[in-house]
């Protein structure tokens with residue numbers, strides 16, 4: 712009887728040891744929140760933040776450290792099937808961050824992830840890699856499984872970058888309109904030009920037109936045989952302008968000799 716009892720107690724000790732080993736998974740309390748994001752909306756291509764508030768179990772005095780945070784996007788329609796994990800998020804690694812309360816509050820750890828999907832609802836999962844400093848064993852602890860709504864990032868129309876782009880575009884469009892108004896028929900400048908030439912021809916109607924006169928070989932004194940209106944002033948005044956001496960050419964010519 713005694714032997715049986717001692718055998719049983721030995722078995723019991725072995726059993727409790729085994730269960731202790733199986734249950735060495737740290738019993739962390741992990742609260743996952745999406746700060747300022749009640750509906751778990753995540754923007755494509757941008758940093759989307761979750762914060763883990765981690766509280767170690769009070770009863771245990773083992774030293775636990777955070778080694779990393781992992782995440783994955785999940786296809787909730789494929790639970791337990793291939794394709795359930797759509798994409799792994801980039802792991803954030805820590806250098807043995809002690810998991811203990813800070814100023815009496817749970818340790819808060821942020822994690823940013825960057826979705827690149829078309830807008831839809833997606834499953835997400837986060838896991839914490841926790842190291843037990845006594846045993847040196849790493850534990851991959853489930854922190855959160857939930858749903859996020861992927862949206863395109865909200866475009867801010869008064870974003871500084873956008874504003875400068877609008878300014879450049881406005882400049883280009885304005886220049887194009889101005890250029891078109893200068894160069895296409897029906898525009899003010901062209902009609903002004905037409906008006907001017909019409910007035911010139913009507914005034915030339917009473918006296919013999921200079922072009923006709925020159926064509927017939929009769930020279931009209933004081934008048935050139937062509938319409939001078941369109942010739943820029945400085946071309947006409949060329950003769951009257953004092954001709955600048957060109958000392959450089961003569962000097963260079965003499966110096967060469």
Ligand SMILES: *[C@@H]1O[C@H](CO)[C@@H](O)[C@H](O)[C@H]1NC(C)=O
Nearest residue numbers: 781783795796797798799800
């Ligand atoms: C995600 O990472 C795990 C290992 O952490 C790997 O087994 C799995 O194939 C990865 N899945 C994808 C979709 O990359």
